[in-house]
Amino acid sequence: MPEPSDVARFYDRLAADYHLLYADWDASMSRQGAALDRIIGAALGQGDDRGPFSVLDCSCGIGTQSIALGLRGHRVTGTDISPSAAARAVREAALRDVPLRAAGADMRQLPFADGRFDVVLSADNSLPHLLSAPDVRAALGEMRRVVRDGGLLVLSTRPYDEIRRTRPASTLPQLAPAPGGRAVTFQLWDWHDDGEHYDLEHFQLVSDGPDWRVEVRRTSYWALTRRQLTGFVTEAGFAGPEWTEPERSGFFQPVLTARAL
CATH class of the missing domain: 2.20.25 (N-terminal domain of TfIIb)
Incomplete structure (x- = not known):
């Protein structure tokens, strides 16, 4: 991976204009939130445990997924390699009356206690910024550490195959x-x-x-294929990895879900 400052600099520079990637950012947030809420509910919402869930969005950016899940009642914490992006996420969440705590952090060194979250999320092609197997393993190991046993991993990437x-x-x-x-x-x-x-x-x-x-x-x-990423996820201590296509999930990218062993 490039030095953390290089990736952080890219997103620090993009933070003020990130919403301009969308024709309608709030409408896109609503669609993404609905899709992710269904994915999480389908995996964890059995019996008496139907949420809301505690979610760590460890690549929260300016809050697209974090705010969307917060609007659906989940208790969301955000981190991002870009402190500027995380700070904007907090401001945007407040404008929408969504409680969100977010701060700058590297997903390879997450500043949380073991087993704190029900769900750990890294969406919108964030994990592939890690350019080597040791870095990917480090990040997924941290995600496994901070999610509870039986908790859920949710990743999305470009369709790299x-x-x-x-x-x-x-x-x-x-x-x-x-x-x-x-x-x-x-x-x-x-x-x-x-x-x-x-x-x-x-x-x-x-x-x-x-x-x-x-x-x-x-x-x-790093354009990780499904086979490559599935292998890394399994190595990190997650079970039952499953890919879901956009036409089925409603999310704009393929989504990988897996449960923490």
Whole structure:
């Protein structure tokens, strides 16, 4: 993985504009929250234990999933490698009357006691910022440590099995409204020779009347296949890993769930 400061810097720089990735951020939060709530409820909501649940979102960003789950009654704590993103998550949650405690933290060193949470969540392709097997193992080991026995792991990533077959060089532009006009976001991908890692240039063009502000942010990812990630999850002490497709879950990315042994 790049130095934590490198990844933190990427998201620190993106934090103020992150909502511009969405045509309607609140509507997207609502959809994601509904999907994640169903996933969690289906796994843990049996018998008298039907929630709400204590959830650690260990890559909370500006609060997209944390706020969404809080709006559905779950007790959510957030951490993120970017202190700026975590601070914005707290502010955005307060604007929506959602109690949320969030702070900067590396998912490889989570600042919580063993077995504290019912659910640990890392969504929206966050885990693949870890570029080596030792780093992935460290993060998943920490997730296992802080979730109770029988608790739930929820991960989502890009559909990397297909992506590694096609090795795209870019993403399609996304258009969203901005206070002064419009925002256009797209990515350029440069693949490493190993066919598994890629460097990303994140372009964001934001208009303010006739003028445009251009931001270019850079980071890297490990395009983990389902087999690779399932293996790491099992090694970390989770059982019954299961992938769910977006058309079934309603979440925008494939979701991996597993139970803590």
